[in-house]
Amino acid sequence: MTPRRKRLFAILGILAGVGIATAVALKAFDNNLQYFYDPSEVASGKAPSDKAIRVGGMVTKGSVARAPGSLEISFVITDFAKNVTVKYNGVLPDLFREGQGIIAHGQLKDGVFVADEVLAKHDEKYMPPEVAKSLKKQAPAPAPEGRT
Amino acid sequence: MLRYLTPAIAALALGALFWFALHRIGNGTLDVREIKSPLIGRAAPTFTLPLVMDPAQRFDSHSMAGKVYVVNVWGTWCPACREEHESLISLSRITGVPFVGIDWKDDNAEANRYLAQLGNPYQTVVADAEGRVAIDWGVYGAPETFLVSKDGKVLAKYAGALTEAVWAEKFAPLVSQQGGAP
Amino acid sequence: MIPELGTLAMVIALLLAAAQGFFGIAGAHWNRQSWMQAVGTAVTGVWVFVTFAFGILTYSFIVHDYSIAYVATNSNDELPLMYRIAAVWGAHEGSLLLWIEILSTWALLVAIFSKSLPVAFRARVLGVLGVIGVGFTSFTLLTSSPFLREIPAKLEGADLNPILQDPALAIHPPMLYMGYVGTSVAFAFAIAAMLSGRIDPSWSRWTRPWTVAAWMCLTVGIALGSWWAYYELGWGGWWFWDPVENASFMPWLASTALIHSLAVTEKRGLFKSWTLLLAIFAFSLSLVGTFLVRSGVLVSVHAFASDPQRGMFILGLLLFFIVGSLTLYAWRAPSLKMDGGFETVSRESFLLLNNALLFATALLILLGTLWPLFMDMFNLGKISVGPPYFNIVFLVPTLPLLVLMGVGMHAAWRRAALASRARMLWMIAGGAVLLALVITLGFYHSIGLPLTVVGFAGGLFVMGSALVDPVTRLRNRQPISRSALGMAVAHFGIGVFVIGISGVASYKIEKDVSMGPGDSTQIAGYTFNFKDTRTNVPGPNYVATQANVEITRDGAKVADLSTEKRQFKIQSMPMTHAGIAVAWNRDLFVALGDDLGANKWSMRLQYKPLVRYIWIGAVIVALGGLIAMMDRRYRAKVPVTEPATDAGAAGRVA
Secondary structure: OOHHHHHHHHHHHHHHHHHHHHHHHHHHHHHHEEEEEOHHHHHOOOOOOOOOEEEEEEEOOOOOEOOOOOOEEEEEEEOOOOEEEEEEEOOOOOOOOOOOEEEEEEEEEOOEEEEEEEEEOOOOOOEOHHHHHHHHOEOOOOOOOOOO | OHHHHHHHHHHHHHHHHHHHHHHHHHOOOOOOOOOOOOOOOOEOOOOEEEEOOOOOOEEEHHHHOOOOEEEEEEOOOOHHHHHHHHHHHHHHHHHOOOEEEEEEOOOHHHHHHHHHHHOOOOOEEEEEOOOHHHHHOOOOOEOEEEEEOOOOEEEEEEEOOOOHHHHHHHHHHHHHHOOOOO | OHHHHHHHHHHHHHHHHHHHHHHHHHHHHOOOHHHHHHHHHHHHHHHHHHHHHHHHHHHHHHOOOOOEHHHHHHOOOOOOHHHHHHHHHOOHHHHHHHHHHHHHHHHHHHHHHOOOOOHHHHHHHHHHHHHHHHHHHHHHHHHOOOOOEOOOOEOOOOOOOHHHOOHHHHHHHHHHHHHHHHHHHHHHHHHHHHHHOOOOHHHHHHHHHHHHHHHHHHHHHHHHHHHHHHHHHOOOOOOOOOHHHHHHHHHHHHHHHHHHHHHHHHHHOOOHHHHHHHHHHHHHHHHHHHHHHHHOOOOOOOOOOOOHHHHHHHHHHHHHHHHHHHHHHHHHHHHOOOOOOOOOOOHHHHHHHHHHHHHHHHHHHHHHHHHHHHHHHOOOOOEEEOHHHHHHHHHHHHHHHHHHHHHHOOOOOOOOOOHHHHHHHHHHHHHHHHHHHHHHHHHOOOOOOOOHHHHHHHHHHHHHHHHHHHHHHHHOOOOOOHHHHHHHHHHHHHHHHHHHHHHHHHHOEEEEEEEOOOOEEEEOOEEEEEEEEEEEEEOOOEEEEEEEEEEEEOOEEEEEEEEEEEEEOOOOEEEEEOEEEEEOOEEEEEEEEEEEEOOEEEEEEEEEEOOHHHHHHHHHHHHHHHHHHOOHHHOOOOOOOOOOOOHHHOOOOO
């Protein structure tokens, strides 16, 4: 192969790669983007039913309900304006608790969100009091200048 | 030559995207966290809580009606609160906007010692020992700072340590829209 | 006093790194021998002071110096010693220090092992590493110092994030960073070559072992992270396409492409500008990864605490290095002539396709990772790009890659006479398909997913094909070069890895159940008997609720597992500790969930066939890298001319 033809070949190869890449990306994007909705959007009917979406909000105090011994759980998430009831049948993440922000993946069915996955997000930026509880135990008197 | 510049140009474009993203996160117009504060533009949650200085007395947030004010959620257990404390003091002094502090899940004696030692930026500090009011405000962690309008709506929220720069960019324009400090 | 010494050491290291950068680059430019001589000393100095600072932080963790804010927020009196040491890199500030420590170590190694390189070239390489050091050291000092005091000092620390208290995770960051940061060496070689305007086969020969070393660390680091996620975080998932995982995978793809492209540049003097570009990309993607993880622009479970201020600083560094190097590239690359040609069927062609596919994969993953940010930026909605997207964009390019790999290993340079090997390759392919059918239908009694047979057959084909050369040579008592052996081993590892993925993706069983003592559940022929629970089981810094599960198969006992829900005292955060029974062909996985009342617990039971081969494969791949790295021709003083190289390939200078 002459250098010129080889260069052509190389460029064609790269173009083919990019072309395949774009085609694959467009195809894959088509059905794999999951939109996020908050409870207000769900309540106002903006969120589609029977389509894979995500909703997120704070688990309302006292809303977590399950029959004793049953895996099925239901709870209400809120954005302090509107509420959405979430049903889930499975093991909850470690950080799930009332008052915690969670994100649920699943589908909206007749106004109830049926989740197939529940994620609790843990944000390190600013801490919930439990995390920093120990920091309360400060030095009784501030050491002068605090140098060692 | 131009052909060889393509990667550099692509990198610059990517850089621009990142820059805008950071800029918007910085001034609070973009929140990548998926659960955002839905309170903006809505009525601020009302509360009645005991004062940190004197738990026998209670403070009712209705008493702030007609004023622009700041609600700052903090705790002595929170390192970032300590970080922002100096800024709070100077901001409350300079701007004249009243700061209402909500001392979240904290020990009263500890809080009093903290304020005595570091200074008190607040017009009023109330104790939310059980954290119920914080839940109403949708607080995830401390510190969080809210700006409330004269008609009792939440105008803005900032999560993390407040600085003069954040105030200037995010809160100050809203305060002047409200006709300045009361 | 101690932490102030740490800061001081960092400042000195910063100055020395600046000297290293200046003497290296300027010394080579103006050809000042004494300046270039000084670079090696500067490199040693930087390493000594950075290591000193690193030692001080470690010491502060060991002795519980809570007057340092970073120690107070990431350690605790009850934290075991091993995790106190690992806590040094448990959060943003300390992990940056680790980043710098590893960078200076790489630079030191380059300085030691590159004494035989031309003086000016060596000076330039070390100079570029010095400039990178200046960038990151000043970033640490200005925005993220781990040595800041917290006054008044705390009596007790806030403890390390429980998720990070795990042996695999203790070594995962150092390994991963060695890979990440190691890409800077190839980058420095590329920049040095562009500054000097010379790229010849010896350049590739010098660059290759360093690139392979970094790539090897990256491979092990990613595998460790995946293994950790599997048993600690993920409830049995081993890869989540989380932005942070992608941030480590993209540089891996780029450096894999780079290794292959370097082979062509070394042996044939081709793809020069492309190789340079890849060296820049590999490092750039590492920097982009660092940026994404630390700036807070992406939502991830692993992301560091972050703020836009820091983000701006890293963005500045990022743009300086990436745009700077790409501009230099745009200026220099046009003068790099390609010489020598090759036929359509030749090793060059295979490697070209390999590069195109790997590069396309990396780009598609980058696109998927950044797309949510892009949508959010322009208020087009909050979206997440889920694993299905990544699975597709990963599988579509990599399945053809498997076939190319299996065939391409046997292609000769310039012009491959594959016909002579065709018979054998067809036999291996036929055997692989047959074996794949036996595995799927015979052992698992199901054809699985649409790609299951393809996956098994592809993996087996690559494994078989990789063995041909070493086995033939062994039988004929011919010697095999370490680099050829390394390639065979690494490719064999890829095959093993593919088998692991195919098995676990096709035949895994996951079941969330409600169980109480005395209950049993059956999956995949295994019976999980819930024996009992114990509460308040003490650990060093947690208390746990423990559930004991006995697994039987056809009445015979297979394993006793215990799984715990640990409540960490200080961070008051629950963590699940899974019980895993390992065998050569499968994992059985039990994780305890919540107390459901009525003496029942939620439990996640899993059957994970062949899952181990994912990590075993990755280790074999890394081992292949290690073997190839030790090839004789990299041991500098013996400049071996490759017999395969013909005159035309002795790459001319641009």
